[in-house]
Amino acid sequence: MQDNLDKIVIVGAGTAGVNAASALRQQGFEGQVVILGAESVAPYQRPPLSKAFLAKDKPPAATLLKPGAFFPTNGITLEMGQGVVAIDRTAKAVLTKAGVHYPYDELILATGSSARRLRCPGAGLSNVCYLRNLSDATRLHKSLRSAKSVAILGGGVIGLEVASAAVALDKQVTVIESAGRVMARVATPSATNVITRQLKAAGIRFALNARLARIDGVDGQARTCILESGEAVAADLVVVGIGALPNQGLAVHAGLLCDNGIIVDEAMRSSDPDIYAIGDCAAAENSYYGGRIRIETIHNAMVQAQIAASSICGVRIPDAAPPRFWSDLLGMKLQGLGGLTRYDKLVAFNGKNGVETEVHAFAGDRLVATETINLSKRQSELSKLIHPAE
Ligand SMILES: Cc1cc2nc3c(=O)[nH]c(=O)nc-3n(C[C@H](O)[C@H](O)[C@H](O)COP(=O)(O)OP(=O)(O)OC[C@H]3O[C@@H](n4cnc5c(N)ncnc54)[C@H](O)[C@@H]3O)c2cc1C
Structure with missing residues (x-):
């Protein structure tokens, strides 16, 4: 020092x-x-x-x-x-x-x-919410109780976690995602297939490859999300989770x-x-x-x-450890290890109920990332097998 x-x-x-x-x-x-x-x-x-x-x-x-x-x-x-x-x-x-x-x-x-802000007509309506801090969460907690239909803009981690909470409260929930699958930035297609299937079974509707054109409101309150395709999605609460x-x-x-x-x-x-x-x-x-x-x-x-x-x-910097993240979605715990940007091969193993899943992502013959669903005990073993990217 x-x-x-x-x-x-x-x-x-x-x-x-x-x-x-x-x-x-x-x-x-x-x-x-x-x-x-x-x-x-x-x-x-x-x-x-x-x-x-x-x-x-x-x-x-x-x-x-x-x-x-x-x-x-x-x-x-x-x-x-x-x-x-x-x-x-x-x-x-x-x-x-x-x-x-x-x-x-x-x-x-x-x-x-x-939170990245939404820019489209209707973005300023009073029941268009974000979730980044405690005051956002307190507001969202209240709005979720009074809403009947909830549109979630963005099928990333936060969007899907809010969708999970909303459907558990018996709300009519639609996730609007511009990509062809949810969690495209953080999870492999193998994991998102399992997650999407389970969330659909719980009642969440997905509008994929869908772009929001505007939000229509009544008396300053959002009522309907209008997609570029012309489709109207009922929403008396809109939650924006676009990064x-x-x-x-x-x-x-x-x-x-x-x-x-x-x-x-x-x-x-x-x-x-x-x-x-x-x-x-x-x-x-x-x-x-x-x-x-x-x-x-x-x-x-x-x-x-x-x-x-x-x-x-002035002390030794700790050795690099594989990056890790988790998400909790209606009884599913998704856990990721390593860097999921450069892989050319995926190997997926499915276990009990079609939910337990382990995915290995390889770059050449090197394991660069893994993800699991409901297999928390595998984390410490898997973290020892992961290599940095070249
Ligand atoms: C709803 C939600 C759920 C999440 N869930 C997960 C999860 O399940 N797993 C996971 O790994 N990660 C999750 N994350 C991400 C994780 O919380 C963040 O990566 C982590 O909080 C980053 O920590 P940080 O200290 O860098 O930033 P923050 O936690 O954002 O803290 C930054 C702080 O700096 C303050 N600040 C900013 N500017 C100034 C300034 N000029 N002067 C003084 N203070 C300032 C801010 O007010 C804030 O309090 C989640 C994030 C959110 C919002």
Whole structure:
């Protein structure tokens, strides 16, 4: 560790930011650690927001990332409701919306990502919802109870998890997806076939290869999604799950290199060596994907937090581990390992009920990724078999 390091400021109190603070302490950093978070609530986990949170009759309390005592006990200053609006790289300080300057020796940007907004006529109607944070989830929990028909725009992980919650509440649910299959970005055709079949059997309708033209409303409320084909989909609630964009505005304005994320090296250092970026907002080289990629998973946020803290503390950076993600869909647990961008052969094994599934993705003769449905016990074994891409 450099001797002159005294103050580390972390912008963003999500999984990446909080884990970076924790890792700095674990690795022996004794100076000041300050986390500045834009949200006004204690740091919480996002994955339950599209799962258990929506299913419970009353919206449960958020699942905290750390117990409240964690921060004072570890000498970490947590300042919530303190959105950072600018970085002054010359003075080495950040400025909050309230006008407070926080000087830093090293700065970690852990600003996450934001839901991509819908742009079409009707996008501003009052019951067109997004799901990114606790306040979105609280609103969606309420809207789901009063809706009869729900249209989900986007058949990605969040769209399908919300569709699962909605159909379990006996809503009429239609998933509108522009690609020919759901989860095309994160799962293989073998896994999506199983998932689509099960979700259809539960009553979810899929409009695939379908593009939204507009949303028609009555009295400012969405009523119908009109597809480019002319098809009308009833929707007194529209949930938009069309991807996320990195929160890189601060970095761009500070002159850091960005390209779909803040570009970082293998130590999570940006183009300014005193500024690190981690989690959803960072674009890093990943040997499992064979190139630079921005990954939106809890595993990635935790791994990159460890790497940044190790680098700042001058300790060995942990060995690369296969990326991993999971999704919970109506009794199906989908788990992915490795990088699913470069494969030329898939081998799928189906087990009990046609649901249990294990898929191996190969590039040549190398296993580069796997996915399983309802085979959680296979994860540790499979993670040892996966190779980085060339
Ligand atoms: C509903 C939902 C369900 C998900 N489910 C899963 C799942 O099942 N499995 C999985 O692996 N991943 C899941 N994810 C993705 C996962 O939650 C993210 O990859 C992870 O939270 C990224 O952590 P992060 O700290 O980089 O960003 P975030 O968790 O987004 O945290 C960033 C924080 O920075 C704050 N911030 C932004 N700008 C500023 C600023 N200028 N000043 C101060 N603070 C700022 C934000 O308000 C936010 O609180 C899910 C995401 C969502 C939204």
